[in-house]
Amino acid sequence: xxxxQLGHLIAVxxxxxxxxxxxxxxxxxxxxxxxxxxxxxxxxxVLIDRHSMQPTAEGQAVLDRARRIRTELQAIGDDIESMRHxxxxxxxxxxxxxxxxxxxxxxxxxLGGRYPLLRPVLVDATTTSLAPRVLDGDLDMAVxxxxxxxxxxxxxxxxxxxxxxxxxxxxPLTGADTVDLATLAAHEVxxxxxxxxxxxxxxxxxxxxxxxxxxxxEVDGLRLLASLAYQGYAPALLPAxxxxxxxxxxxxLVHVDGLARRSVGLVRNRRTTPSMPVTxxxxxxxxxxxxxxxxxxxxxxxxxxxxxLEP
Numbered sequence: 001x002x003x004x005q006l007g008h009l010i011a012v013x014x015x016x017x018x019x020x021x022x023x024x025x026x027x028x029x030x031x032x033x034x035x036x037x038x039x040x041x042x043x044x045x046v047l048i049d050r051h052s053m054q055p056t057a058e059g060q061a062v063l064d065r066a067r068r069i070r071t072e073l074q075a076i077g078d079d080i081e082s083m084r085h086x087x088x089x090x091x092x093x094x095x096x097x098x099x100x101x102x103x104x105x106x107x108x109x110x111l112g113g114r115y116p117l118l119r120p121v122l123v124d125a126t127t128t129s130l131a132p133r134v135l136d137g138d139l140d141m142a143v144x145x146x147x148x149x150x151x152x153x154x155x156x157x158x159x160x161x162x163x164x165x166x167x168x169x170x171x172p173l174t175g176a177d178t179v180d181l182a183t184l185a186a187h188e189v190x191x192x193x194x195x196x197x198x199x200x201x202x203x204x205x206x207x208x209x210x211x212x213x214x215x216x217x218e219v220d221g222l223r224l225l226a227s228l229a230y231q232g233y234a235p236a237l238l239p240a241x242x243x244x245x246x247x248x249x250x251x252x253l254v255h256v257d258g259l260a261r262r263s264v265g266l267v268r269n270r271r272t273t274p275s276m277p278v279t280x281x282x283x284x285x286x287x288x289x290x291x292x293x294x295x296x297x298x299x300x301x302x303x304x305x306x307x308x309l310e311p
Contacts, residue, residue: 001042003073006066008035009047013063016053067137068272075275082276088117089277093285094130094142095122098222098241099264102296103143107288114284118277127197134269140278143285145197146265154270158289160261161240162298163202165189166229169250173235181211181258188216190225190236198222198239198262205259213237240298253297261300 011021012032022029039062040047047059055063078089095104104122111120123130127144134142135152146155165184167173173187185206191213192199199218206213216234219225222242229236230251239262243253266285268274274282286303293299 001039003069005035005039006062006069008032009039009059010063010066010070012036012048012053013055013059068269071137071140071269071272075273075278078275078277082280086117087115087277087280088119089275090119090121091141091277091281092121092123092139093281094125094133094139094144096127096130096144096241096264097124098239099143100124101223102241102244102292103285103288106292107285110284110288111281115277115280118281120281131267134267137269137272140274141266141268141282141285143264144267146263146267148265148267152269152271153267156266156268156286157302158264158266158286159293159302160263160300162261162300163237163256163259164240164243164298165235165237165254165256166226166243167235167252167254168229168232169252170232171235173254174252176252176254178255178257181206181209181256184237184256185211185213188214188234190217190219190228190234191215192222192225193218193220196220201262202237202259209258240296243298244296255298263302265302 008021008025011025012018015021015024018032018036019029022032025032036048043058043062045058046056047062048054049056074089081088100122108120108122111118123133123139127148130139130142130144131148131150131153133139135150143158146157148155165173165179173179173183191202194200194203202213217228219228222238225236226238226242228234229238230249232250237256241264266282268282290301290303290305293301
């Protein structure tokens with residue numbers, strides 16, 4: 001068993017064919033097939049089902065460890081380079097889109113200022129797609145909705161966010177600071193569709209009170225939902241992150257009394273040791289949240305304040 005065999009196996013699993021894996025590795029298909037076959041012969045099992053091109057149960061077990069090995073090897077190089085010179089290397093950060101809207105620019109700016117040789121890669125996706133990529137080693141960390149029920153991930157709280165109404169200027173609720181659940185249920189509001197995490201959590205909370213939301217429209221996408229509300233189509237119920245950063249206009253933000261806050265945290269693979277670049281990036285990200293999050297409406301920071309030395 002050697003690293004090339006493991007690398008070729010990962011490529012086949014990720015690209016779903018030997019030919020695509022060969023193109024990604026800049027080699028020929030026969031070379032990839034030979035490395036995977038040698039690994040299978042040594043272990044005495046089939047690792048890739050040649051019909052479905054999916055990993056077998058044994059193949060998945062090998063892949064889980066192979067991806068962690070790949071992550072650790074990259075971390076070795078990044079650590080040594082960072083110890084000899086400045087902190088450098090690639091750090092892959094996942095982030096849910098609503099949070100990324102207000103956090104990405106200050107995060108990239110602060111990383112560039114502190115660690116100019118660092119190469120951050122931002123990935124915008126949903127919690128359900130980001131969490132597995134952190135487990136696979138494809139991402140070093142991710143900002144996601146929590147809790148994430150996965151034993152292989154460790155979670156660090158970042159902030160809690162309210163559910164807030166964006167109300168067009170000509171709506172009866174315009175100008176209200178806060179509404180209760182009964183008032184909310186009496187008006188049609190735009191929502192995400194049934195089956196989405198945000199909507200299902202809302203429906204469950206209101207069902208406990210005997211109330212039900214009236215959907216003016218169902219829009220699968222929080223950013224599009226916010227945009228429609230700001231353009232005056234109808235009120236929209238959104239997480240606080242989704243309402244941050246929009247320009248002034250003929251609309252108002254109304255807090256909803258009685259809804260639980262949504263939690264956001266930073267997840268990382270607990271089975272790997274973070275490299276120096278990853279640790280440095282995590283520290284900068286926490287500093288950015290401490291500094292920027294309190295300025296966003298409806299967001300409540302959950303990070304401990306940075307420790308200060310006694311004079």
